[in-house]
Amino acid sequence: xxxxxxxxxxxxxxxxxxxxxxxxxxxxxxxxxxxxxxxxxxxxxxxxxxxxxxxxxxxxxxxxxxxxxxxxxxxxxxxxxxxxxxxxxxxxxxxxxxxxxxxxxxxxxxxxxxxxxxxxxxxxxxxxxxxxxxxxxxxxxxxxxxxxxxxxxxxxxxxxxxxxxxxxxxxxxxxxxxxxxxxxxxxxxxxxxxxxxxxxxxxxxxxxxxxxxxxxxxxxxxxxxxxxxxxxxxxxxxxxxxxxxxxxxxxxxxxxxxxxxxxxxxxxxxxxxxxxxxxxxxxxxxxxxxxxxxxxxxxxxxxxxxxxxxxxxxxxxxxxxxxxxxxxxxxxxxxxxxxxxxxxxxxxxxxxxxxxxxxxxxxxxxxxxxxxxxxxxxxxxxxxxxxxxxxxxxxxxxxxxxxxxxxxxxxxxxxxxxxxxxxxxxxxxxxxxxxxxxxxxxxxxxxxxxxxxxxxxxxxxxxxxxxxxxxxxxxxxxxxxxxxxxxxxxxxxxxxxxxxxxxxxxxxxxxxxxxxxxxxxxxxxxxxxxxxxxxxxxxxxxxxxxxxxxxxxxxxxxxxxxxxxxxxxxxxxxxx
Numbered sequence: 356x357x358x359x360x361x362x363x364x365x366x367x368x369x370x371x372x373x374x375x376x377x378x379x380x381x382x383x384x385x386x387x388x389x390x391x392x393x394x395x396x397x398x399x400x401x402x403x404x405x406x407x408x409x410x411x412x413x414x415x416x417x418x419x420x421x422x423x424x425x426x427x428x429x430x431x432x433x434x435x436x437x438x439x440x441x442x443x444x445x446x447x448x449x450x451x452x453x454x455x456x457x458x459x460x461x462x463x464x465x466x467x468x469x470x471x472x473x474x475x476x477x478x479x480x481x482x483x484x485x486x487x488x489x490x491x492x493x494x495x496x497x498x499x500x501x502x503x504x505x506x507x508x509x510x511x512x513x514x515x516x517x518x519x520x521x522x523x524x525x526x527x528x529x530x531x532x533x534x535x536x537x538x539x540x541x542x543x544x545x546x547x548x549x550x551x552x553x554x555x556x557x558x559x560x561x562x563x564x565x566x567x568x569x570x571x572x573x574x575x576x577x578x579x580x581x582x583x584x585x586x587x588x589x590x591x592x593x594x595x596x597x598x599x600x601x602x603x604x605x606x607x608x609x610x611x612x613x614x615x616x617x618x619x620x621x622x623x624x625x626x627x628x629x630x631x632x633x634x635x636x637x638x639x640x641x642x643x644x645x646x647x648x649x650x651x652x653x654x655x656x657x658x659x660x661x662x663x664x665x666x667x668x669x670x671x672x673x674x675x676x677x678x679x680x681x682x683x684x685x686x687x688x689x690x691x692x693x694x695x696x697x698x699x700x701x702x703x704x705x706x707x708x709x710x711x712x713x714x715x716x717x718x719x720x721x722x723x724x725x726x727x728x729x730x731x732x733x734x735x736x737x738x739x740x741x742x743x744x745x746x747x748x749x750x751x752x753x754x755x756x757x758x759x760x761x762x763x764x765x766x767x768x769x770x771x772x773x774x775x776x777x778x779x780x781x782x783x784x785x786x787x788x789x790x791x792x793x794x795x796x797x798x799x800x801x802x803x804x805x806x807x808x809x810x811x812x813x814x815x816x817x818x819x820x821x822x823x824x825x826x827x828x829x830x831x832x833x834x835x836x837x838x839x840x841x842x843x844x845x846x847x848x849x850x851x852x853x854x855x856x857x858x859x860x861x862x863x864x865x866x867x868x869x870x871x872x873x874x875x876x877x878x879x880x881x882x883x884x885x886x887x888x889x890x891x892x893x894x895x896x897x898x899x900x901x902x903x904x905x906x907x908x909x910x911x912x913x914x915x916x917x918x919x920x921x922x923x924x925x926x927x928x929x930x931x
Contacts, residue, residue, distance in 0.1 A: 364469065364472050368459070371458075371462065372452075372455055375452040378451055379448045379449070382441075382444045382447075386414045386437075386440075387411045388410075389437050389441070390413065390434065390437055390438070391405055391406070391410045392404065394433050395428070396428070396431055403428075405434075409427055413425075413426060417438065417445065467536075471536070477532035478532050481548070484553050484554075485508035485548065485554060486502060486508070486510070486555055486558065487510050487544070487547055488511050488557075489567075489570050490512070490514075491519060491521065493759075495558075495560050496525070497762060497765035498558065498560070498765050499525075499531060501765065501769050502769075504634075504636060506528075507773070509531050510532050512533075512536055513534075513535060513536075514536065514537050514538065538561065539563075539566040539569035540569075541577065544570065544574070544577070549573065549574065549578050550577055554578070555581075555582075556584065556772045557570065557574050558584045559571060561586070564588060564592035567586055567587060571583055571585045571599060571601045572599050575601065582603065582772065583601055584767075584768050584772065585603065585604055605764050606661075607760035608658045608661040608760070610767065611662075611758050612662055612664055614628070615645070615756075616666075618644065619645050619665075620789075621788075622644035622789065623792040627792050627799075628784070630805065630807065631777060631780075631781070632777070633766060635807050636807060638804075638806050638807070642756060643735070643755060645755070647669070647671060648671065648708035648709070649671070650710065650711065651674050651702045651709075651710045651727070652674070652676070653676045653714060653723045654739075655680070656714070659675070659677075659711070662711045662737070663686070672687075673687075674707075675687065675688050676689045676699070676702050678692060694719055696729075696730060699726060699727055699730055704727055707731065708733075709735035711737040712736070713737075715741055717745045717748070720738055721752060724736045724754060725752070736754045736756070737754070737756045737758060738758065739758045743759075770810075773810075776856055776858060776880075776881040777810055777812075779864065780856045780866075783856075795867070798853075799853065803851070803884065803885065808885065809889050810883050812879055813879070813880045814878070815874055815875070815876055815879075815880070820897065821897055822895070822896055822897055822898055822902040824876060825899065826899075827876050834874040835872060836870055836873075838905060840852065840870075843891050843904065843905055844891070851884050852883060852885065852892065854867070854868050854872075857881075858879045860875070860876075
């Protein structure tokens with residue numbers, strides 16, 4: 356049987372306070388027995404002794420206050436002598452107990468147990484769906500901010516107490532329970548709500564691949580139906596996670612390599628992808644399309660290897676500058692420091708069309724691109740940012756593309772968890788002609804600008820769309836997409852949103868469904884638009900009167916009382 360945090364705290368207090376409590380009990384027992392044995396006199400002056408009840412009563416209040424008087428009769432000298440002994444015994448006993456209590460309040464294990472119990476209580480009181488975030492670094496902070504913006508709850512586990520304390524410093528609309536603990540421990544994950552039915556997903560976002568692997572294994576065994584998203588930087592760890600059945604493994608370097616290859620092959624599809632997967636409310640700045648031709652890469656680590664693989668995929672020549680070049684005769688290597696003009700010139704920077712500054716040092720990366728731009732102002736620059744604190748420097752340089760691993764992971768996690776259909780749509784656009792993607796991109800950004808829109812999905816069933824479900828259950832009833840997307844405040848205007856994909860219950864998907872597409876029960880719809888459109892569409896699909904209004908223009912009264920009055924007035928008018 357599992358021990359709850361409350362039980363663990365109770366047993367910990369008992370263990371720490373066992374000796375002081377035993378000492379107090381012994382002092383109370385010895386004092387009471389001794390007082391019953393001490394000879395005294397009654398009211399008539401006859402020899403007498405106190406009963407156990409009177410002795411226990413006297414010792415009980417003497418142990419805490421001292422000064423309520425002698426009861427039931429005045430004590431004898433022998434009794435007063437024993438009371439003096441009892442007073443000093445109780446002072447020593449209580450002093451020992453108080454010192455033990457103070458030591459307990461400074462005990463790290465006790466404080467951790469208190470925090471765990473308080474944290475478990477906060478998680479247990481959550482009545483809305485929530486996501487479990489393991490690791491509150493740059494990625495965790497971005498995801499918490501985005502979830503809070505979307506009105507979704509989050510629970511955070513962070514091993515570093517300093518980072519865990521930062522959660523309370525950031526301004527979130529909803530309270531985010533946070534615990535400074537090792538998320539790789541299964542019991543910690545269980546306390547954080549991994550097995551809670553309201554938990555809708557877990558994200559392993561720590562900087563340690565082994566910790567993320569442990570989280571993935573725990574999620575797979577304790578909550579097999581729960582979607583688990585895991586950050587990883589090394590291919591071996593990714594393969595290990597995949598062997599345990601982890602469905603979503605995110606390698607930011609490999610993922611950006613795919614983005615770079617897509618940008619070289621289909622620039623419009625790449626811009627559409629970054630616009631749809633951005634953090635809601637931010638503005639995407641469209642950069643120039645990456646050119647085709649020779650490239651120079653500085654720093655051949657995990658990130659550099661992913662960039663070389665992406666450039667090889669597009670059959671583009673690349674020259675690698677590294678302080679410790681590999682013995683690979685199939686590539687062109689330059690040994691040296693890429694921050695200096697000599698190494699860049701030797702790599703042919705004057706004839707190159709693009710440069711990737713991919714070292715693990717932000718200052719070196721900035722120095723590389725500044726020097727390279729002086730030698731070749733037309734260069735397309737891909738700049739890796741490792742530390743979020745240096746963001747101001749990277750924004751001041753104005754690179755064509757700035758690679759921030761935390762943002763790549765955050766965008767990927769939000770797209771998978773909040774709108775699963777978006778991943779299907781993004782996979783589809785990568786297999787279409789770029790002209791098709793450009794047409795969609797121009798139409799959507801012309802309508803909604805380059806501010807990252809709200810992207811959401813809708814399943815037509817009773818829980819999510821009760822009004823539409825009841826309507827379609829009626830014999831002969833139909834519902835087309837164009838009618839559904841009318842403004843519930845003015846049915847002659849369309850909602851500021853667009854349908855990207857419609858997936859039938861059988862699994863067939865229709866890209867960009869038209870206004871005359873008929874809605875069927877069980878369909879899933881992917882939409883993009885203004886946040887207001889998401890709220891207004893929710894009103895239409897949930898409220899029967901609103902649905903009737905967008906269909907027919909008839910504005911029915913809202914409550915049952917007003918409907919009853921409207922029926923009476925209609926009957927009265929007909930009787931006339």
